[in-house]
Amino acid sequence: MNPEIVPNHRKESLGEDGMLFVRTEDIIDTMVKVPLLVASMIIVAAIMPVQSSFSSPRTLDLIIYPDGSTHVSTEIDVDPFATDYELDLFGSTIDNLVAVGENDFLLDADVLGDSALIETFGSSVISVEYDIHDLVSKQGKVWTFSLDAPSDFTLLLPKNSAIVGMTSLPINMEIINDKNQLTLSRGDVEINYLFSTPAVIPDTIDPINSGSQLDYLTYAIVGGVVAAVIGTVAIIRSKQKTVKPILDKQLDQTTQTDAIDTETIFKLKPDIREDDKEIVKFISNNGGQAFESELRKKFLQPRTTMWRAVKRLERNGIIEIEKKDLQNLVKLRKNMEEEE
Amino acid sequence: MKTLAIFTIFVLVFGTASTSLVSDAYAQNDPNILLRIAEQADKQIKNQLERSYGNSIPSDIEDLYDQGHNAVESLEKSLPDNVEQAREDFLTAMKLFQQISKMTSTHTTETKVTASDVSDRDLKSELNRLHKYFQSLKSVSEKQKTGIELSEIQRLFILANEQIDSGDNQGASETINEIKSLITSTKKHIRDYSSDSASDRVKEFILNQLEKIQKILDKADSTDEIIKANDLIAEIEFLISEDDVSGAKQKFGELNKIVKIIKKSIR
16 A cells, blocks of 8 residues: 655666666756757857957057157958948048958048048958057157057057056067067057167167176276386376476367367257267267266166267267277267368 | 756856956066066166256155166066066056156146147158058059059159158158159049949949848838838949949948838837
């Protein structure tokens, strides 16, 4: 009267022909789950690229020119079934817009404020290039680039520019033709830069460091010899009281007063770099001459950078280099005006 | 089935969320880049302060500089092991240097760079921009095999460059204006040349779209919009048969607006 309660899953029985019957609920469950899982994955994989592709640039590259204007080039996936695409520009002062579709067709584009309506007519990818004057502002000597980027992008800074402020982390940095190119993440970015003497961030170890140990040793030996020679000469001269030192001093003074003023130099040589002008001004204020080592200290430049600057000025005929006490004495040339 | 539904929802939600997480992930190629940029900024700021103030740097600015310099030193120590700390130090240093730059420049008013300011016109930059523009058009012209002669513009680019180098700004300015005018007419020529193939492309596109629109209209109930849309379709087909592509484009724009309204009413 009390039948034994057997759990469902234990209801395995042998049939009349002795076959073993097994419940197939788990198998059915698995058979349903796997296709569902695969289908879900496929849906996710298919939807995500579509969601993120239209309207988001495939590539975005920016080049800043020395006057602060910026060249934008971008490649965008667009809906191939749409007649046109409204591109959000990064500002409203736009020049030189070119939109090219698939098969390199020039596309018609109308710039309306800070957007451009591009007739895509079936193109699935378009490339757009334009110049913009809204991304860079200048305050004093400091230039500020700011952008709310819709995707990761590259930014090529002008030659001789040095970054002095930044609000986001760069992904990468390369040097292309002496210009710094940063790769930056999407979102708000602000970069401050100025134009200054060190043209680019050194890609390799500063030569001044690699040669410094050797230099110190050389200086120690040469210094010892020079000190001995100077000492000997000083002893001999102190015994021979002559008027020659006074004449030397007078000559030095004459040299100093004869140096032409910087304004005239800059008029004669309008093409010299701003950082070189600073060097010329310093030499001029220093009585028309200065040791190269003094210039290095003043402008906090590595030996090679300053040497190149001095050589550049020498090539321009602005200065001449003399050896004095085993050092380079840089002098402003007196006969520049005559030569010009 | 309940478990199955929850499982499916989980896969979908996780799939969606995981891809957005990946796109926001930050990948630094080489953390030493941070040090190089920060050291350079440090040097520049020091240089700028010495030039601006000599030995009498205002104490608030000097404090900021010291903090920034310390952050750069900390950044150097953090690398290569503690990249997270290095990133923090980098941002701290660069924000401080940015603050200093702004403080030292406050006496001058901010100016937006505009191309129209002729007195402060950077002819070299302008020429480079035009050259980039020209290169884009030249590339299209060559790929389309238009055969448009571009040597005169190239010659003018060389001339303008020489004029700028020799300080002849007036001459350079005139040459640049000439280049601009020639580029505008070149762009028009390229467009005219490719208009035939472009027309075919537009026609094909519109006819394909009309088929799809017709299917949508067949599903909808008869309304004023449907009648208008059908009239427009007939008009567009006629314009295309008459080779009036620009007219067809214009009518197609009108049709699209009506179709949008119809689509909403179907939903």
